[in-house]
Amino acid sequence: MSIFEHVKAKARECVKRIVLPEGDEPRTVQAAAKLAQEKLVIPILLGGPERIQSVAKEVGADISGIECIDPKASPKASAYAEALYELRKAKGVTLEAATQLVQDPMYYGVMMVKLGDADGLVSGAVHSTGDMLRPALQLIKTKPGNKVVSSSFLMDCPNKNLGHNGLLVYSDCVVVPCPTAEELAYIAISAAETARVLCGIEEPKVAMLSFSTKGSAKHELVSKVQEATRLAHELAPELALDGEMQLDAALVPEVGASKAPGSPVAGHANVLVFPDLQAGNIGYKMTQRIGGATAFAVLQGLAKPCNDLSRGCSVDDIVATVLCTAVQAQARD
Numbered sequence: 001m002s003i004f005e006h007v008k009a010k011a012r013e014c015v016k017r018i019v020l021p022e023g024d025e026p027r028t029v030q031a032a033a034k035l036a037q038e039k040l041v042i043p044i045l046l047g048g049p050e051r052i053q054s055v056a057k058e059v060g061a062d063i064s065g066i067e068c069i070d071p072k073a074s075p076k077a078s079a080y081a082e083a084l085y086e087l088r089k090a091k092g093v094t095l096e097a098a099t100q101l102v103q104d105p106m107y108y109g110v111m112m113v114k115l116g117d118a119d120g121l122v123s124g125a126v127h128s129t130g131d132m133l134r135p136a137l138q139l140i141k142t143k144p145g146n147k148v149v150s151s152s153f154l155m156d157c158p159n160k161n162l163g164h165n166g167l168l169v170y171s172d173c174v175v176v177p178c179p180t181a182e183e184l185a186y187i188a189i190s191a192a193e194t195a196r197v198l199c200g201i202e203e204p205k206v207a208m209l210s211f212s213t214k215g216s217a218k219h220e221l222v223s224k225v226q227e228a229t230r231l232a233h234e235l236a237p238e239l240a241l242d243g244e245m246q247l248d249a250a251l252v253p254e255v256g257a258s259k260a261p262g263s264p265v266a267g268h269a270n271v272l273v274f275p276d277l278q279a280g281n282i283g284y285k286m287t288q289r290i291g292g293a294t295a296f297a298v299l300q301g302l303a304k305p306c307n308d309l310s311r312g313c314s315v316d317d318i319v320a321t322v323l324c325t326a327v328q329a330q331a332r333d
């Protein structure tokens with residue numbers, strides 16, 4: 001079963017409300033219509049109702065029955081502004097500023113999720129990653145027991161001998177440029193959760209990647225990965241996680257057996273944790289462009305799910321990201 005089929009089947013089990021702040025963006029409107037028609041989620045579109053209706057007409061999308069909310073005219077705006085002010089006043093946000101902020105659909109959408117009026121949020125067909133992430137980081141914050149928001153790429157590789165029937169989870173490739181050892185440990189634990197929740201990998205095997213395997217090289221960068229491995233073991237002793245190890249030791253059974261004998265992960269890893277964002281971002285693009293894998297990104301570690309789109313996304317990409325968000329929301333129930 002592909003990741004898409006997996007999340008589609010899961011989403012139907014308990015239908016979630018997902019808010020789409022870019023509610024008048026044509027691909028978003030088409031995706032919302034598709035999701036509502038198939039009863040996979042309850043989409044909520046933010047924006048001026050007339051503009052949303054006219055976009056729906058232009059793209060031939062039936063949005064009858066889909067809730068559209070105009071943040072500028074919403075009766076809930078003042079309650080959201082009050083709540084935002086309470087959450088951010090220590091950071092210097094005034095009530096006036098909060099009142100302005102909630103007129104912005106991104107902030108309004110994040111407050112809907114924060115206060116439970118929606119179960120998750122998807123944005124980024126227009127906004128940059130940073131503009132999408134900042135309100136979520138500031139207001140929704142990390143989930144209890146976690147200290148860092150990061151991302152995973154779900155990589156579906158043509159070579160089905162790799163990972164879990166060709167599925168590999170790569171982390172972090174989008175958010176944290178230069179993680180500390182502690183942040184790397186939390187990233188690893190979040191990636192294992194993503195593998196379980198979104199890929200149906202019941203036993204994630206997490207490899208902490210480096211240019212060294214089990215002390216074969218000595219360098220401060222290697223020491224950081226060793227420390228992250230130690231901390232991750234402390235935080236999640238039940239998790240099959242090992243490191244530091246090179247990519248071939250993580251994926252190839254013979255190399256794993258020779259370089260890391262007795263490791264519960266080496267040779268059979270299905271979750272790869274990269275030491276920093278440069279390695280992770282380059283790694284996923286190499287797998288995609290040279291290895292022919294399909295790549296799909298999600299955020300992890302937030303108290304409630306919010307996901308980012310690429311600005312070049314298709315309608316199907318938005319549908320898939322909304323479904324992943326709904327399944328992440330189910331896992332929070």
Ligand SMILES: CC(C)(COP(=O)(O)OP(=O)(O)OC[C@H]1O[C@@H](n2cnc3c(N)ncnc32)[C@H](O)[C@@H]1OP(=O)(O)O)[C@@H](O)C(=O)NCCC(=O)NCCS
Pocket residue numbers: 091129130131133134137138142147148149150173174175176177281
């Ligand atoms: C994620 C990112 C946007 C954060 O932006 P930023 O301007 O650095 O944000 P700030 O440092 O002002 O932090 C804003 C808030 O988010 C929190 N925060 C930032 N990064 C966080 C993270 N990874 N996890 C949890 N909280 C985080 C900060 O603690 C801060 O909280 P506070 O305001 O309550 O004190 C930034 O790290 C970034 O640009 N990452 C790379 C994204 C990128 O370009 N990716 C390219 C690949 S597509």
